[in-house]
Amino acid sequence: MILTVDGLTKTFEGVTAATDVSFGVAQHSITALIGPNGAGKTTIFNMVSGLLKPTAGTMRFKGEPLNALKPHERASLGLARTFQIIRPFAEMTVLENVMVGYHRLMKTGLFSAALRLSVTRRDEANARRRAMEELDFIGLTRRAGQPSGNLPMGEQRMLEIARALVSDPTLVLFDEPAAGLNQTETNTLVQTLFKVKERGITILLVEHDMSMVMQVSDRIIVINRGQKLAEGTPDEVRNNCLVIEAYLGKETC
Numbered sequence: 001m002i003l004t005v006d007g008l009t010k011t012f013e014g015v016t017a018a019t020d021v022s023f024g025v026a027q028h029s030i031t032a033l034i035g036p037n038g039a040g041k042t043t044i045f046n047m048v049s050g051l052l053k054p055t056a057g058t059m060r061f062k063g064e065p066l067n068a069l070k071p072h073e074r075a076s077l078g079l080a081r082t083f084q085i086i087r088p089f090a091e092m093t094v095l096e097n098v099m100v101g102y103h104r105l106m107k108t109g110l111f112s113a114a115l116r117l118s119v120t121r122r123d124e125a126n127a128r129r130r131a132m133e134e135l136d137f138i139g140l141t142r143r144a145g146q147p148s149g150n151l152p153m154g155e156q157r158m159l160e161i162a163r164a165l166v167s168d169p170t171l172v173l174f175d176e177p178a179a180g181l182n183q184t185e186t187n188t189l190v191q192t193l194f195k196v197k198e199r200g201i202t203i204l205l206v207e208h209d210m211s212m213v214m215q216v217s218d219r220i221i222v223i224n225r226g227q228k229l230a231e232g233t234p235d236e237v238r239n240n241c242l243v244i245e246a247y248l249g250k251e252t253c
Contacts, residue, residue, distance in 0.1 A: 002027040002171055002202050003048070008057035010043050017043040018226045021057070025171070030193060030203040032213045034237075035223035036246055041206045042084075042175070044223065048204070049081045049173055050074050061171065080164040081173035086156045090149030094140060094159055097148045098131035101163035127166075134162040138192060154185030161192060171202045178209040190216055214238065222246070 001024035008021040018040045025031045033041050046052040048059060050071035059066040061079055069077075080101075088097050135141045138158040143151065148159060157177055164172050174193075178186050186209065193216050197203060207213050213220065213234070220237040222230040224246040230237055237243055 001025060002062055003204065004060045005044070005048065006058045006060075008044060008047060008059065009055045010040075010047060010052060011055045016226055018047070018054075018223075021223065021226075021228050023221045023228065023231060025202060025204050026219070027202055028197065028200055029218040030197055030205060030216050032205045032207060032217040032220045033223060034207065034210070034213055034220060035229070039223040040226040041223050043226075045081070045173055045175055045204075045206055049079070075167060075169075078168070078170035079173070080167050080169035080171070082160045082164050082175055082177060084176040084179050086153075086160055088148040088151075088156055088159060090147065092148060093145050094148050094151065095128070095131055095135065095144040097159055098134055098162045098166050099127045101166040102127040102130055103167075130166050131162070134166045137165070137195070138162050139188075153180050154182070154188065157181065157185070157189065158192065161196070165196070165201070169201060171204065172196065174203060174205045174207070176207055177205070178207055178212050186212060 003025040005024070006022050008018055009016070010018045021040075021044060033044065035041050043052065047054045048066070050066070050069060050073075054067065061074065061077055064077060066074060089100070092100075132141065132144065135144055138161055140155060140158055140162065143155065148156070151159060157180075161174075161177070177189055177193075181189060190212060193203060193205075205213070205217070217234055220232065220234055221228060222237060222240070222243050229246055230240045230243050232240070
């Protein structure tokens with residue numbers, strides 16, 4: 001397991017959003033975290049990525065304890081994420097937006113950057129080269145010089161993926177990447193996720209598009225009312241009576 005979560009609990013002013021959640025994410029897999037609205041999925045995602053501190057429980061990434069690490073420190077270990085609400089730097093070009101994701105790999109300090117030393121120029125050249133590679137990977141090379149704010153929703157999603165990938169992660173958390181996409185854009189996203197997996201990158205996915213989840217996932221973890229309800233392969237989860245009841249609100253088995 002590249003990521004392990006054990007007994008993860010989060011309480012907000014007496015309201016418990018996640019209770020004793022435990023699961024593992026296998027290396028080089030696509031694992032989906034699903035559940036009805038308000039189930040606690042985003043809370044769990046935010047704890048794993050470092051945006052929230054757990055009330056209880058532990059997390060390990062590649063064997064390293066995560067609880068005390070800040071988001072940028074987790075990124076340095078190879079953990080990246082995307083967000084449901086896309087926030088590109090609208091006035092910057094597509095290429096510049098992706099280059100931002102390379103920042104953690106740069107060796108330039110404030111002094112060398114101010115003086116435009118050779119190490120700064122090498123860093124910028126490397127960032128530009130890697131960003132172009134990722135734009136080619138997601139099919140946005142032709143958009144490199146355009147303002148990112150001009151991109152349609154589907155291409156903005158692809159841009160966010162490229163910005164995550166340019167940091168050379170080993171695990172990417174995808175937060176509802178299909179939100180707002182039409183069917184053609186969703187199909188492109190599915191193929192992109194498979195390509196990311198083929199590169200040896202592990203994916204943990206939160207998503208409401210069940211058709212897409214069943215298509216791409218190796219394993220699915222179901223959260224309901226802040227607790228883990230079920231876990232298994234897509235077929236096992238699809239036929240689980242507890243899962244069906246959680247989504248439909250009535251007994252169907």
